[in-house]
Amino acid sequence: TVCDDFSDAGHALRYDAPAHLYVRCAPEQLMRAIQNLIDNSLKFGGSVEVRVRSAGAEALIEVEDDGPGIPAVEKDRVLEPFYRGDAARSLNDGDSFGLGLSIARSIAVQNGGRLELVDAKPHGLIARIAVPLEV
Numbered sequence: 001t002v003c004d005d006f007s008d009a010g011h012a013l014r015y016d017a018p019a020h021l022y023v024r025c026a027p028e029q030l031m032r033a034i035q036n037l038i039d040n041s042l043k044f045g046g047s048v049e050v051r052v053r054s055a056g057a058e059a060l061i062e063v064e065d066d067g068p069g070i071p072a073v074e075k076d077r078v079l080e081p082f083y084r085g086d087a088a089r090s091l092n093d094g095d096s097f098g099l100g101l102s103i104a105r106s107i108a109v110q111n112g113g114r115l116e117l118v119d120a121k122p123h124g125l126i127a128r129i130a131v132p133l134e135v
Contacts (some may be wrong), residue, residue, distance in 0.1 A: 017052035
């Protein structure tokens, strides 16, 4: 649904997921987190792919872009409220407040999961939310 909304708004992104995967979460909150991750990826990358899969007892929701990525020394800081890294500072000041990743991390934690930022190859970023599968 989130990917369809972005596509309907004219954004090109790929979506790869099983037909059904049941997770234990507050769905509206998780949708907000995914929206924030996709929005960030569209700002910094030209190409965005959203993948969903199961791994053990978790569902992994990955939003990957081909942008500049985030330097390792800044990965923890960008998850703090109002922090904007160097690439974000070049954006129009009214465009971002530096809350998207912080909100996404908070939602993941509130739903028993976590948010990880992983380097994509050859460049870019994978923002990965892990939440428990419904048993």
